[in-house]
Amino acid sequence: QSALLEESFREHSTLNPKQKNALAKQLNLRPRQVEVWFQNRRARTKLKQTEVDCEVLKRCCENLTEENRRLQKELQELRALKAAPQPCVIGQDNYYMPLPATTLTMCPSCERVATMENSRSLQFSKSQISQFT
Known part of the structure; x- marks a missing residue:
């Protein structure tokens, strides 16, 4: 049945x-x-x-x-x-001048951070970035 x-x-x-x-x-x-x-x-x-x-x-x-x-x-x-504190350099007349800011972009798929500095692209992995923070 x-x-x-x-x-x-x-x-x-x-x-x-x-x-x-x-x-x-x-x-x-x-x-x-x-x-x-x-x-x-x-x-x-x-x-x-x-x-x-x-x-x-x-x-x-x-x-x-x-x-x-x-x-x-x-x-x-x-x-x-x-x-994080911005790095500085000593300029003319012994004044401290901050270095230019860097733009960070992280790729979500490969988890790599790219920095744009003077039109050059540098890449760091997440583990390399964390050593600076």
């Missing part, structure tokens, strides 16, 4: 009255029993799909949480670099 019900369910998840009566007669069941079996089977299918969707969303949430943590750390490192 179960195999025939499952096969019928794979073909049509809902039955019209004519199909329900024919299947009930074939299985020697009452039409109401076939109807209830199909209702329960649809409910189980929906529950399983909900569980699958929940797992997908859970993994997505974990990935986003990890990305958020990484970005927060990156932001903290960049703020620390920005807040």
Whole structure:
């Protein structure tokens, strides 16, 4: 009986009255029993799909949480670099002059920092940057 019900369910998840009566007669069941079996089977299918969707969303949430943590750390490192004391040189007349500011850009995919200085691009990895902060 179960195999025939499952096969019928794979073909049509809902039955019209004519199909329900024919299947009930074939299985020697009452039409109401076939109807209830199909209702329960649809409910189980929906529950399983909900569980699958929940797992997908859970993994997505974990990935986003990890990305958020990484970005927060990156932001903290960049703020620390920005807040670090600026190096100075002694200029004419023994005045201290700050060196020009450097623009830092971090590539999110390879996690390398590029600095733009006098139209030249220098690259440092995250580990090399952290030794200066």
